Amino acid sequence: MAEKRLDELNALSERPDFWDDPEQARKLMSERQKLETGIQTVLDLEQEASDSVELIELAEGDEDMLGDVAASLKKAAARAEKAELEALLSGEADGNDCYMNINAGAGGTESQDWASMLRRMYVRWAEKAGYTVEEVESHEGDEAGIKSATLLIKGDNAYGWLKAEQGVHRLVRISPFDSSARRHTSFASCAVSPVIDETIEVDINPSDVRTDTYRASGKGGQHVNKTDSAVRLTHEPTGIVAACQSGRSQHQNRDKAWEMLRSRLYEMELQKRQQAVKDSHDSKTDIGWGHQIRSYVLQPYQLIKDLRTNHETSDTNGVLDGDLTPFLSAALSHALGDLTED
Numbered sequence: 001m002a003e004k005r006l007d008e009l010n011a012l013s014e015r016p017d018f019w020d021d022p023e024q025a026r027k028l029m030s031e032r033q034k035l036e037t038g039i040q041t042v043l044d045l046e047q048e049a050s051d052s053v054e055l056i057e058l059a060e061g062d063e064d065m066l067g068d069v070a071a072s073l074k075k076a077a078a079r080a081e082k083a084e085l086e087a088l089l090s091g092e093a094d095g096n097d098c099y100m101n102i103n104a105g106a107g108g109t110e111s112q113d114w115a116s117m118l119r120r121m122y123v124r125w126a127e128k129a130g131y132t133v134e135e136v137e138s139h140e141g142d143e144a145g146i147k148s149a150t151l152l153i154k155g156d157n158a159y160g161w162l163k164a165e166q167g168v169h170r171l172v173r174i175s176p177f178d179s180s181a182r183r184h185t186s187f188a189s190c191a192v193s194p195v196i197d198e199t200i201e202v203d204i205n206p207s208d209v210r211t212d213t214y215r216a217s218g219k220g221g222q223h224v225n226k227t228d229s230a231v232r233l234t235h236e237p238t239g240i241v242a243a244c245q246s247g248r249s250q251h252q253n254r255d256k257a258w259e260m261l262r263s264r265l266y267e268m269e270l271q272k273r274q275q276a277v278k279d280s281h282d283s284k285t286d287i288g289w290g291h292q293i294r295s296y297v298l299q300p301y302q303l304i305k306d307l308r309t310n311h312e313t314s315d316t317n318g319v320l321d322g323d324l325t326p327f328l329s330a331a332l333s334h335a336l337g338d339l340t341e342d
Contacts, residue, residue: 003039006035006036009028009031009032009035010032013025013028013029034095041079042083045076045079045083048072048073049073049076052069052072052076055069056069085329085332086157088332088333089160089161089332091160092270093196093266093270094157094159094163094194095157095160096158096159096194097152097153097154097158097194097195098158098159098162098163098193098194098195099136099151099152099153099192099193099194099260099263100122100151100153100165100190100191100192101150101151101190101192102115102146102149102150102151102190103188103189103191104141104145104146104147104148105168105186105188105189107184107187108143109144109177110177110184110186112141112142112143112144112145113141113145113176113177113186114145114169114171114186114187115141115145115147115148115149115188116145117145117171117320118188118190119151120320121319121320121321121322122151122153122162122165122190122322122324123151123322124321124322125322125325126158126322128322129155129325131153131154132154132155133152133154134154134246135151135246136151136244136245136256137149137150137230137243137244137246138245143177150243150244150260159192159193159194159195163192164328164331164332164335165190165331166191166192166293167293167294168189168293169187169188169292169293169294169296170185170186170187170292170294171185171186171187171188171296171298172296172297172299173298173299174298183299183300187292191264192267193260193264193266193267194266194270195259202262202266202269204261204262204265208235209233209235209236210233210234210236211231211232211254212231212233212234213228213231214228215229215230216245228250229245229247229248229249229250230243230244230250230253231243231254233257235265238265238268240264240265240268242257242258242260242261242263243257243260244256293307293308294327295307296316296319298316302314302316303316304316306327306331308331308334309327309331309333309334311326311330
């Protein structure tokens with residue numbers, strides 16, 4: 001099926017009028033590139049498997065050579081698993097960049113510090129995955145951490161990998177802010193939406209959107225802090241808010257905020273069409289008990305557990321340092337299982 005679609009795209013690209021619609025042409029070229037990469041990966045893995053069989057026959061009795069073949073097969077298996085998971089990223093916007101909005105829950109400094117830890121975790125994961133990260137907006141905590149932050153994560157399949165991170169994340173630890181060293185539970189939420197291109201239309205009635213300007217805080221230099229350059233848009237029918245303060249001018253921030261607002265409204269509609277609206281609704285309810293998707297326990301024992309897939313690990317430091325891929329992979333596989341059952 002993939003080869004047939006690739007043949008169709010190759011035939012289309014040879015037509016004289018192919019570039020008459022540049023946006024559509026770029027979209028088709030991107031699809032062709034993904035198919036070519038996927039097919040080549042399968043061919044490479046098949047060749048490695050065939051070569052390994054021959055080497056095993058030649059290596060009879062040679063423990064060193066057998067060890068090398070086993071190591072090669074292990075790497076090939078990991079590549080095959082990754083390719084299989086990436087093949088699941090075939091949703092309408094899975095290949096797009098994405099916005100990630102992180103909000104501290106109730107609990108003041110504790111939750112604000114936890115929100116900051118989550119921001120660092122996702123930034124580290126994105127950097128390890130070869131993605132680029134831009135902080136679009138942030139509000140620092142009163143004493144530590146952040147009240148909220150919005151990240152723009154750019155890279156192939158960024159939205160597809162991160163969309164399942166939408167929900168509430170719960171932390172249990174000995175508080176560094178408690179002089180009595182008591183254990184505290186903190187909550188923070190993540191919302192993820194795809195960056196949409198101009199080929200996707202999202203109709204928004206301007207009269208439904210309230211615009212507020214304010215003085216930016218945090219990074220951006222003295223100029224940002226001296227003018228009301230930051231822009232916050234509120235879509236009143238849904239309550240969705242998009243804010244930007246990273247630009248140097250109010251005009252730049254307004255354009256970026258509108259882009260984010262369209263993105264989040266599209267995400268809402270996309271989830272409805274995919275019959276996956278439940279997680280979206282859960283992530284917009286109170287940030288607290290009963291709505292969490294993952295639990296991070298640092299005291300009295302160390303365990304991170306996803307409450308949807310039951311995937312867990314005791315390597316809490318590794319996960320908080322960005323080693324998230326096993327959890328993301330489990331979420332993709334879990335979503336595939338749900339679709340199969342349906």
